[in-house]
Amino acid sequence: MEVSCAFPTALDSPDNIALAERLGYARAWVYDTPQQSPDVWMTLALAAVRTERIGLGPGVLVPSLRHPMVNAAATATLAALAPGRTAVAFGTGFTGRRAMGYRAITWSYLEAYVRVFRGLLRGEVVEWEGAQMRMLHPDGHAPARPVEVPILIGALGPKGHKVANELGDGLFVTIQLPEFITDYSWVPYLVWGTVLDEGEAQDSEHARNAGGPGWALAYHGAYEFEGPDAVRELPGGNEWMEVVDKMPADRRHLAVHAGHCVELNQADRAAWSAGGHSMLRDVTVSGTREQVRRRLDDLASSGVTEVVFQPCGPDTGAELERFLEAASAV
Template identity: 55%
Template structure:
């Protein structure tokens, strides 16, 4: 299994990616979350300047955030700066759309976008918005620079898995859970956050909350968006406290309360759930444990078809988290 890292972009992410390269991580993925992070492409471009071997890519791009030509040009630019190191992934928009009050895109829209984008980076003429478009020849040869860049689709569920197969892309990606059909793909990437516990460190320790809490809190965000809303969340440990905080925000702006700090830090509702006992499910929903426990989980992921594990570090000591996780998995 290849060990990669995934980061919610900050202005320090390029330096963190350079650390990941030195530690032996295969690839560094960055979220496309413009509502709370620096631009994913500019951040990856800076990382390309600071590194020489580690793979780089956005994971995942949200089609509605940019025209397919813009995405193709950005990919070609990065591929020119980091030849042979770039991969891209696309998804329906959790949370790149959810955090802005929009539902995820239908799979038909994602498929149409990926087909157009793939055609563009291969130098083909495609139809978009009723007109033929293509990347024109330029002095920098950007029209062919990204022709061989691998494409993955972030999918969890039968519809997404089928679209991934129909598109015949290079692989499938998921966050937190292994898709049932991951073994059907040669490249199966799982993103998951957590932390390596130190000795008899309890799961409710402040350090653990800071580093693994953001990944843990996604259980509530997913429950709100996909599993039945507040009623579903209330059935979870700490869910009543989480829902009570969310209900204080008027519905038109409730998505702010849900997704504030998404995968970067705990927001007010997440803090309330943690303090109400929600931390009890930390090991169930994140990759948190002793080095031996983490190795056991990683081996189980491999049995389920995961070929790339993207570990997400959080907190103020990203370098420490990257180092301790790589030591744990060997």
């Protein structure tokens, strides 16, 4: 199983990706979350010119954020800057849409978008929104078509599985492992967490800063996919909902997604202090070096071919080193 990393796109992400390359990570994925991040393609371009080996790609692109021609041109640009190192993943939009108050896009829309995107990279004439178009880049403006870049699809349910199976070169997985992952030969799985020292309490300041942002996804995901009652069943869930419910109904998504994958927001801190930290090992890949290694072995046995670790907290370099050390342990 390959060990890769991911970053919630930030101004220092290119430097962190260069560090990840020096440490030995296989690939770096960055998030397409414009409501809280710099532009994903600018960030990847900067990373490309600062690195030589590490794989690069957006994980995941949300189709509704850009015209397919825009993403195709950006993909071709990255493929020119990092030849043989570029991959692209698409999803229906969790943070990339829900943090702005929208629901996820439909799978039929994503399927149509990816078909057009693939056609553009092949140099074909395609139709989008009733218009015929093709990549017209002259020599020196983009690589010659076809531009060969692997495409992965982020999916958890049967509709996504169908699209990924028909159009994808792999399955990009977050939140939970679907039962159909063994149908794919390339399965990156995005994980959060932290390596704890022997005897370190899982409510330590380090655990909260480095493991907390990933732990908080249990509350964010429960709220978005199952509703408030599902959140209240979690430790600290009542306290989490008390904070969110103070916001007007049409702005609650702002309270839910503030600090998403970066830091604990007000609701997250309330849940953590109310005992929610007891779930840290259950909902993230956190624990001692040996415990993290066993979790990774279990993921590999389940069909994951690439674990993708997102470091959190004030010391990104230390978190990258600790995780890679645990992942490499025999």
